[in-house]
Amino acid sequence: DQQVKQNSPSLSVQEGRISILNCDYTNSMFDYFLWYKKYPAEGPTFLISISSIKDKNEDGRFTVFLNKSAKHLSLHIVPSQPGDSAVYFCAALLTGANNLFFGTGTRLTVIP
């Protein structure tokens, strides 16, 4: 049972525009959410995270929004750059646990 879901397997965006990647979860016991970026045959690179007690966290071009009532989070990248092209995974940690639950990933392509 997939507790963290990314329903869009791919997304294409023009360079300079905003990229919005979405993630939904089913377990209300998740208390920490993370976004990772991954290139083929490499490990995930941590991008940004958010605690369940917040609704927004910003780091440079990356902003993560959390809507607990909807069990939904999103990653905004603005402006998008060609180097942002990769697979993006959202992940979540359960209260009191250390094992990450990953979504299935969204492949972002930023078109120059």
Added chain:
Amino acid sequence: DTEVTQTPKHLVMGMTNKKSLKCEQHMGHRAMYWYKQKAKKPPELMFVYSYEKLSINESVPSRFSPECPNSSLLNLHLHALQPEDSALYLCASSYTLAGETERTSTDTQYFGPGTRLTVL
């Protein structure tokens, strides 16, 4: 510095071989993890070590044997693997463990580049 290193980068082994994967971090992290990732799938947790002790084993077959010689090193010993064990093996580490403090950014897991394992 958030670097986790893994060796080797690639490994090809037969079903009767014994090999080891190595992972190292020098960030003072107290928890280390092994994940397995098959093609087009998200990473799946295999083992968690906290303070050099095995704290989680996600029902992994005994042909995978983890070892944590010290707080900076994590090994995964492989023996009598099957072709379906071919995958990308990822190591990760985090500074804090769940329950030590309120959830903070120090629970973030940082991943190594992975070892691409092929079992023939």
